[in-house]
Amino acid sequence: MSGTLAFVPSLDVRGLAYAYPDGHQALFGVDLTVERGERVALLGPNGAGKTTLVLHLNGILTAGAGTVAVAGLPVAKANLAEIRRRVGIVFQDPDDQLFMPTVREDVAFGPAAAGMRGPELEAAVRTALERVGMAEFADRPPHHLSFGQRRRVAVATVLVMEPEILVLDEPSSNLDPASRRELADIVRSLDVTVLMVTHDLPYALELCPRSVVLSEGVIAADAPTGELLADRELMRRHRLELPFGFDPAAAPVTPVTTTRKPGDR
């Protein structure tokens, strides 16, 4: 990979501003740097511009002002193919993400679009499915899987590209507690930079040592997740609320890793 230089951040967003064609401005100068191998949670109330920011990371939306660089490569028209290989976005609804008739073909889509074929492609698909514990479902159509399984396959569809940074949009939404925990185990087992967009604050605390708050189109806070969640004043200001009875100070600092494989049910 070209980005093996450890001192180049995986993601470097500078002064990013964006207004939708209808004039509604969503981002007002976002600065965000994610170092290689970091796991960062992107928190913020509904309508804060989180999804808008995510769509800038792989060039679906083009910045009105400011720059985005992935492992040193600026997001620009000329580099789009490489940028989209480096940035793996897992969208919220796996039915949007999994559009091919079988799991195997879906995981193969990205690398095949990049020109990979034959045994090399098969091996890459198998490895990616094994990383999320879904190898035995390769020939199933996505709509015959449970929601949690579909989300895991969605993660595999971007892992197969060996991305520089994995962007998860609301990864825990609609998951039952077991699927939620399985996904957490998978994310922890990956050796990849992660940016996780979420409302699930305990999940952010469990997986991401660092959190940033996006509020009204700017980064309003950037701190270790535990500290940030304990700052009641800040939380209230940005409409962030912890679930009833959850005390960030009492949560275990290093999450308990279970011995079960992600594929266990």
Add this chain to the structure above:
Amino acid sequence: MGAGHAHRLYRQGDSAVHRLPPHCKLAAVFCFVLVVVCTPRTALWAFGAYALLLAAVAVTARVPIGFLLRRMLIEVPFVAFAFLMPFVVPGEQIQPLGFLPVSVSVPGLWDAWNVLAKATLGVAASVLLAATTELRALLLGLERLRLPPLLVQIATFMIRYGDVVTDEMRRMSVARRSRGFEASGPRHWAVLAKSAGALFIRSYERGERVHLAMLSRGYAGTMPVIDRVTASRAQWTAAAALPLAALLVCLLGWAL
């Protein structure tokens, strides 16, 4: 390919017919239908021979005749008008049932027979194709036969999202009924029409999100070919057996 992918029309099996590559079967069925359509309608025995040929294929594929006949009922609404022909086509009149005052025209009878026989043979061949070839394989076959890629993509998405959209429709129906709505007559058509509109908008928006997800994974206008189906000379020969035998029958039909 996968279990659970099975469509109602498909019949799991492992026969010589099942194993043939999809594009060979598609080409064979297409040529067979062309030959059948070109056969003179007066060569009654030729159509019997075609039916025997198809029966031989069904036996090879271990598709029960009952299954085949049931699936062929789909034809009925499409050929209904054929039954009208003997009554509306002008020409020499006969009274086939002497004791009834019903007269039918001879050219009308021939026209009806022509449509009925050819349509039935075509449908039977298609049902056999569908029973021995998975939906996904059919699409791969069409792709291989150079059908415009856009059409194949559309069909692929239909398979993938058919169930998703049906599910959405079912949820909307549950939501309507949960609020005490029961469609019982034309008075409620407005509500149903609005639901259909909402379903369309939802599906359209899903289409946009899917497109976004595709772009994010490097889609640039064409689907990469992941599974290339290939056929050996022997497989092409095996598939050609049906249309070639039919062609022989057809030529005899013209000659005799």
